[in-house]
Amino acid sequence: MRVGLGYSTLEDPYSAGLEALREAISKSGEPSFIILFVTFNYDPYEVFRGVKEVAGCSRLIGATSECIIVEDMLIARGVSALAISGEEIRGVTFSQNEEPADDYELGKIAGESLLKSNLDRGLVITFFVNGLVDASRMLYGLYNTMGIRFRYIGGGCGRRPGTSYAYTFTEQGVNRGPLVAGLVDGIDVSTAIGHGFNSIKEPLIITKTARNRIVEIDGISAIESYVKRFNFVPNRDPLSQIVLHPLGFPNLSGEYIIRDPVRINKDGSIEFPTDIPKGAVGYVMEG
Incomplete structure (x- = not known):
């Protein structure tokens, strides 16, 4: 397994997406799974167009936010990409474009979709829309469906100012629904939580x-x-x-x-x- 991190602060969204992922791939080689973060002040469709030019057949999951953290920098305008490569890396993604009546059901639907990959272990990644999804109920549905064999990480996506939605990403394109999720196997991950309060x-x-x-x-x-x-x-x-x-x-x-x-x-x-x-x-x- 090889991992590469890249980022860009170019003004043009297409060029920023292209530059960030090119840098990541230059370190990782041809990717099997990509994690993407984009700040609010870019056109997400243009960023995705640049990313797809070099992403190949890789699975991809991503989110938008007000800022991104890269190494020891807090970047208010930028695109960052993490590329993971290796024959042992297997992954699948899920996106929900419509909001179900119940967030528990949303988590259940996501879990059932990810399990169709027949992967029986790995890391589950979720990006949900803050204020639109009750994270606790969604996670109950997801965890009760997928169980203890998996590790879970993720977070809430901020909504673009003046809108009721947030942009997220999979390899299929840009999503405006309440949730995207991914499952990736072949990497060893430890999780911990600390807040210092x-x-x-x-x-x-x-x-x-x-x-x-x-x-x-x-x-x-x-x-x-x-x-x-x-x-x-x-x-x-x-x-x-x-x-x-x-x-x-x-x-x-x-x-x-x-x-x-x-x-x-x-x-x-x-x-x-x-x-x-x-x-x-x-x-x-x-x-």
């Missing part, structure tokens, strides 16, 4: 919710309760401050599950990528 002040209780919005905390407006729990600066943008202080919910092992706020609404409610149930007890965190 600690709880501050007293616990809070989620007293009113609406899907992925927390409407009230401790019986008052969510944002009003939230900002009382850290050194909030009134003349600074509230969202830029609360994203540094996510919510943490303790699990049975005493560790915290982190939920990051993504939007403050005019009614004082706060949106999160996934649903948070009414009655949940958690903390505002700092890191």
Whole structure:
């Protein structure tokens, strides 16, 4: 197995996609599986056109985001590609263009599709749309379908400003649906989670919710309760401050599950990528 990483910050989207993957392939050789990341400020269709020119028959999965991380750099405009090659590398991808009525069913459909490859082990990669997919329910459906033989990684894709969707990718093209997923075998991967946050002040209780919005905390407006729990600066943008202080919910092992706020609404409610149930007890965190 050989792996190559490439990136580009060229202005032209077609050229950026082409340059990023060419650099990756120059290190990996002819790829069997490609992972692609593209920032919002490119035309994803043109990026994909450049990528496909050199991708060959490789499987591909990718997502869009506000920034990309390459080595020790945070890039606000760019394309990055990871190319994996080797005779032992086998992969399959899945994309869902329509939103099912239930996110558990979405995960189940993805799992059933990936299992049709007859691969009985490997790494499952998922990219879902933040705010459109309840990640917890989708993952329950996926995991209950595929089981413990596989490792799982993935993340939420940010929606392009002013839109209700996010662009994702497979080797078939650009996708505007809620989820893409891939399964790749032949690579050894270890997974771990760390967040570096600690709880501050007293616990809070989620007293009113609406899907992925927390409407009230401790019986008052969510944002009003939230900002009382850290050194909030009134003349600074509230969202830029609360994203540094996510919510943490303790699990049975005493560790915290982190939920990051993504939007403050005019009614004082706060949106999160996934649903948070009414009655949940958690903390505002700092890191």
